[in-house]
Amino acid sequence: MISPRLRPMLSSFPAIAPKPLDRKWNCPMKITDLPLMARHFLSARWNWQHLRGPALERYQERRAQQIVAYALQHSPFYRNHWANHDPGSWRTLPTVDKRLMMAHFDTFTTRGIKRDVAMEVALRAEQSRDFAPLLNDLTVGLSSGTSGHRGLFLVSPAEQAGWAGTILARVLHGWRPHHLHVAFFLRSNSNLYEQVGGTFIQFRYFDLMFPLEEAVARLNAFQPHIVVGPPSLLSMLASERSKDKLRIMPERLISVAEVLEDHARQAIETIFSVRVQQIYQCTEGLLAVSCQRGALHIQEDIVMLQFEALEGSEDRLVQPIITDLWRKTQPIIRYRLNDLLELDPAPCVCGSGFRVIRAIEGRSDDICYFETLTGELRPFFPDTIRRMILLASPDITDYQVVQERNGQLHIYLQTEPGASFERVAQLVRASVAATIAQYACRSADVEIEPGLPPALPGKKLRRVRRLQ
Ligand SMILES: [Zn+2]
Structure with missing residues (x-):
């Protein structure tokens, strides 16, 4: 994702004509929500500066106990799921995951909303691309479901206000107050973000499905101070900026929804001369902000993360189990997420007591496997695959890797113009062979192709993918 010659993937997306590209987000916020949002904003600031050590632990314990008690009373699913366990020892309660949640959706939430009804509302919104799907007073969200399971999420107005207040506090560290324009690029699927709008801040929503040229024109007119979007989109904007087509001077860039890789981050930061901040959030909760x-x-006052070491990673990689300390409509308690994280054992120099994630390595679904000389299967984590390709040659500007079966790799390479593709492919082959041999595995069946596969509209970009 370095070069300005990035394929403008968005431009190949079908334009959906009748809808306007953007809409103003100064939607009439319920007046009752404003104090709530302000309260969360202030407490988020306070927590960030003061919560640490035993005080943080006590805080998390108190919130978790409250959420568990609430779920026990109002969610038939959890009541049943914990039937033979002591809810007081919540840290060891049986876990849940997306599959289990979706299978028991009708009894999972505390509002008795049926899965079919919520799904219909969410799908209708997705098809019409009118993302204000409400069910009674609840916002309905649909998770992207890269692994084939779509997740449904319900959020109440109070939860939205809390989310908005918290995220503003965490993103606008040390921000001087002035009228702010914020551009949000979203893949769609909920009006969760619309809450943040008003006199001092104007949000504008850009649909990721729209053509890039149009987005560029709208951005030039809007002149955002902050641009929020997936890193693949930020890279495309950087490319437009370097061609002088995009003429904005954002003060902050915020990466969401996909893993922000180092080489993409550096390229975006160089072109815009501004740091890329990262929000690690999924529909299951707000997990981390840079x-x-x-x-x-980790946003430790919002979510409590427990970790399980991943087998075969020498304890370097962990998988999080999330307990959301605030959400009551759809309690997320001991929810297993299949992302792979590397934690930083050292505290951050910024002084916050919240723990630091050093890297998000992708999804456990994307671990690739190669056969060892003795016939066993050895896992190769997405980060290892990434490094063995990127470090092979400086002429690689972008890449994607798909493993269709054990011991095999299909590699797509985009190279600098003028560079010999054959030469680069040869270097990549050598690098793959060396890395795989280093782990005592049989040589891999490698196929290398020039250019990247066409992007699927609205799908998250995953550079390393394992087909299940
Ligand atoms: Zn820090």
Whole structure:
């Protein structure tokens, strides 16, 4: 994702004509929500500066106990799921995951909303691309479901206000107050973000499905101070900026929804001369936000993360189990997420007591496998695959890797113009062979192709993918 010659993937997306590209987000916020949002904003600031050590632990314990008690009373699913366990020892309660949640959706939430009804509302919104799907007073969200399971999420107005207040506090560290324009690029699927609008801040929503040229024109007119979007989109904007087609001077860039890789981050930061901040959030919750120093801090006053070491990673990689400390409509308690994280054992120099995620390595679904000389299967983590390709040659500008079966790799390479593709492919082959041999595995069946596969509209970009 370095070069300005990035394929403008968005431009190949079908334009959906009748809808306007953007809409103003100064939607009439319920007046009752404003104090709530302000309260969360202030407490988020306070927590960030003061919660640490035993005080943080007590805080998390108190919130978790409240959420568990609430779920026990109002969610038939959890009541049943914990039937033979002591809810007081919530840290060891049986876990849940997306599959289990979706299978028991009708009894999972605390509002008795049926899965079919919620799904219909969400799908209708997705098809019409009118993302204000409400069910009674609840916002309905649909998770992207890269692994084939779509997840449904319900959020109440109070939860939205809390989310908005918190995220503003965490993103706007040390921000001087002035009228702010914020551009949000979203893949769609909920009006969760619309809450953040008003006199001092104007949000504008850009649909990722729209053509890039149109987005560029609208951005030039809007002149955002902050641009929020997936890193693949930010890279495309950087490319437009370097061609002088995009003429904006954002003060912050915020990466969401996909893993922000180092080489993409550096390229975007160089072109815009501004740091890329990262929000690590999924429909299951707000997990981490980067600080002024660029470290990705777990939002420990919002979610309690427990970790399980991943087998075969020598304890380097962990998988999180999430307990959301606030959400009551759809309680997320001991929810297993299949992302792979590397934690930083050292505290951050910014002074916050919240722990730091050093890297998000992708999804456990994307671990690739190669056969060892003794016939066993050895896992190769997405980060290892990434490095063995990127480090092979400086002429690689972008890449994607798909493993269709054990011991095999299909590699797509985009190279600098003028570079010999054959030469680069040869270097990549050598690098793959060396890495795989280093782990005592049989040589891999490698196919290398020039150019990247066409992007699927609205799909998250995953550079390393394992087909299940
Ligand atoms: Zn920090």
